[in-house]
Amino acid sequence: MTGNGGQAQEPDGLAEAADANPEHSFQQMVLESRDIKDFLAELALLAASRLSTPGNRVHAGVTVLRRKKPEAVAASDAAATALDELQNGFGDGPCLTALRRRTAILVPDLSAESRWTPYVQTAMEHGVAAILAVPLDLAGDAEAVLNLYSGCSHGFSWEDITTAEAFAAQAASSLRLILRIAQLSDARNDLSVAMQSRTVIDMALGAVMAQNRCDRDTAFGILTRASSTRNVKLREVAATVIASISGEEHITTHFDE
Structure with a gap:
């Protein structure tokens, strides 16, 4: 995992737009995204930028379930991609559990976590200290989860959790629209x-x-x-x-x- 200093790259001003009007920001992402993967990449960038603070850089990734197999499809940076693929390789972890149970999971301090032991130990070796996973409710059309990683123990505040859940809800609403448009296009x-x-x-x-x-x-x-x-x-x-x-x-x- 990269160092904690610095901020995640901001997706062309969308972070500022999200602060002012999150719903408008996601509508803009729907209009400007070339496809679903592009939209998810913008979501990861936006989440990482919004939740990162000086001394606590957050890495964000999105994993989807395809044919019952998890796949890392978008990330804010290379570190997030590697962390998502690491968890997918173990086949278990907080993000995959959140995806399967369809409920948000916070691991505030990996050093005190007793679940998913093989994965947790390896994640700590990669510099991860806290994880927040928030599933995207796509109403049965697909399954996806927003994965957030911090190098600081207790790196996510309650405000961060609320923000992440709000992002996930807005993104899921927009994704359902994109999926429905794609279905109508296929039918046509x-x-x-x-x-x-x-x-x-x-x-x-x-x-x-x-x-x-x-x-x-x-x-x-x-x-x-x-x-x-x-x-x-x-x-x-x-x-x-x-x-x-x-x-x-x-x-x-x-x-x-």
């Missing part, structure tokens, strides 16, 4: 792909009906048998039929963007 893309596939298949059915002078059901049977025989998707068979007639290699539809 899936619908677009489905509509494109349906259009290509309809065009191929018309071509097969004209060539074989048959009805739609018969034409559909011809396409599905070809799909099964060649072990390729029905849309690909349909595209091949259209390409053989039109000479075009790339079949576009009204729904292509």
